[in-house]
Structures are given as C-alpha cells and as structure tokens.
Amino acid sequence: VLEYYGVEGTSLDLTPVFAYSDCSLLSHSTEEVPEESYAEQLKSTHGAPVTTYVPFRNGLFLSAAASVALSKGCSVIYYGAHHDDAAGNAYPDCSEEFVNAMNRSVEEGTGGALRIEAPFVRWNKAQIVREGLRLHVPYELTWSCYEGGERPCGKCGTCLDRLRAFEANGVSDPAMK
Secondary structure, X not given: XXXXXXXXXXXXXXXXXXXXXXXOOOOOOOOOOOOOOHHHHHHOOOOOOOOOOOOOHHHHHHHHHHHHHHHOOOOEEEOOOOHHHHHHHOOHHHOHHHHHHHHHHXXXXXXXXXXXXXXXXXXXXXXXXXXXXXXXXOHHHOOOOOOXXXXXXXXXXXXXXXXXXXXXXXXXXXXXX
16 A cells, blocks of 8 residues: 555554553454454443454554654644444544544644644544545555454454445445455
C-alpha cells in the first residue's frame, strides 16, 4: 500500500512493551484468536475489552507518530479509528473519547503545533468501504485479519466485520478471492 501511494513508512518494534500482555494477537499469548464477531465476544467480557485488544497499542502508535510527525514538520496525524471497533468497549483506544483525549494531549505536548484527526471515528466499516469504493481505494492490497497468514482467515472478528462491510455495499471483498 505504501508503494502504491508512494509514501514513506516506518516500523516500531513494541515487543518488549507488550511482553507482559496475554492478548490473543501476540505471538507469545496462550489465548486463541476468537472466531466470532465483536458483538459475540463482548457478551462474555462483561464490558471489558475483547481478548484481541492490545493494551493501549493505539496510544503508543499515536505518541510515536506525534514524535515523528513533529520532527518532520507535519501539523496533522490522521488516525483511522472507526465506530465499529470502539462499539461496546471492544477497543477503548478507538473511541471518540479516546481520540479527543489523545488529541488534547498531543496539542498540549507539542505547543499546539500538531493535532490528531480521526475522520472515521463516527463511521461504521460499511460507510468506510463505501467511501473507499467511491475513491477507488486498492482494497485488493489490504485485508483485516488477526491470524497473520498469507491470506485472511475469514473467521476472526475483524475479517467478519470487513466481509459484512463489503456485503452491505453489494460487492465481494477482493481479499477473499
């Protein structure tokens, strides 16, 4: 995707930070990645985040992005959080409240030189897919899967949400072909 759009990317190894977590997405975890929707998963969490929630991961990403962005003279960080991930506290670091709090922190911590925008925080995934289709986003280059294989599993919560979002728009998910 970076190559397609001709943009620079960077990576950040957070392995030591997450060494203490048993989140099912982490390679050292003893937990299995659930093969059901977030709504189903939330029924058993009693309001707590789902097992695929990596503790404060997005907060760390946004903090690191703020440092890089400020160093590169940028004024805005765009964050792709959307309503479906925050729904029911599945991922509290995707909520509008979280985005607003992080934005306040980034603005304060950069002397007003940098801000966070999350244009999709009130949108569901079907709305995002619709807009992406309109803009001809290369969805064939992307997928949302928690299993980390060569192809999406089609069974985990994020695969199910993505499949339903494409179905709601009357098209097949190109990652599942």
